[in-house]
Amino acid sequence: MRNDEFFIGWQASGPPGVMGFVKVRAFALILGALLVAAVAMTSQRPFASSNFEFGVERPFEGRLEHVPYPVLSVDRPGSEEESHWLLTVFGKRGADEFTLPLDGHRVALRGSLIHRDNAVMVELLPDSIKDLGPGTPRQRSAATSVVTLDGEIVDSKCFLGLMKPGQLKPHRACATRCISGGVPPVLLVRDEQGPPTYYLLVDEDGSAVNDRVLDYVAEPVTITGRLEELGDLRILRANPEKYLRR
Helix, strand or coil: CCCCCCCCCCCCCCCHHHHHHHHHHHHHHHHHHHHHHHHHHHHCCCCCCCEECCCCCEEEEEEEEECCCEEEEEECCCCCCEEEEEEECCCCCECHHHHHHHCCEEEEEEEEEEEECCEEEEEECHHHCEEEEECCCCCCCCCCEEEEEEEEEEEHHHHHHHCCCCCCHHHHHHHHHHHHCCCCEEEEECCCCCCCEEEEEECCCCCCCHHHCHHHECCEEEEEEEEEEECCEEEEECCHHHCEEC
16 A cells, blocks of 8 residues: 655645655755856956045146046156046046146146056046146157057946946946046957056047047947057047947
């Protein structure tokens, strides 16, 4: 005569055979879920070295330049060289309206650092800018080196630290809004043998190209142009109409 076990839901415990079956399969499901999670974690790319010091205000001093995007040129201690940091303000917009009246002047200001690798940006507080008088500009290198680069156009503010990820298709809508609002567009060039490099995009005559590169944001592109170096800042002069999609 068969003695099949029968499970009754309202009882405090079930038959030994049924409960053993459930425990084995529940354990197998939990173990499988943990393995899937472990594989997913190990296959993820590591977090970028980007950082935004949100809520941390620091004092800065340097010379304002527009290349054509606003840049703070800062003296390096113990060196005749300068560091060149892009400037922005809160939100998806550029800082030009606040910095243009003081172009070429030394200024003191307060703001929050945004940085990734060796590239730095400062989200400045417009009301904190103080005019320290005309500055002495350093000589800039001529744009004589012709280069062809493959990369992706990103908005410098989000990519350098404000957003993660600040690149590729998931970030395209945000990057388009930032660049259209005046945030400097940058060509991101990835190198499998080393860290990525960044090139500030301008027209052949050195003017801003924000509205002319929107259709290429987050797309793989090839750009041929003249490379200009302002200290540690790379500037790529090229006609956006000649950008090539890859």
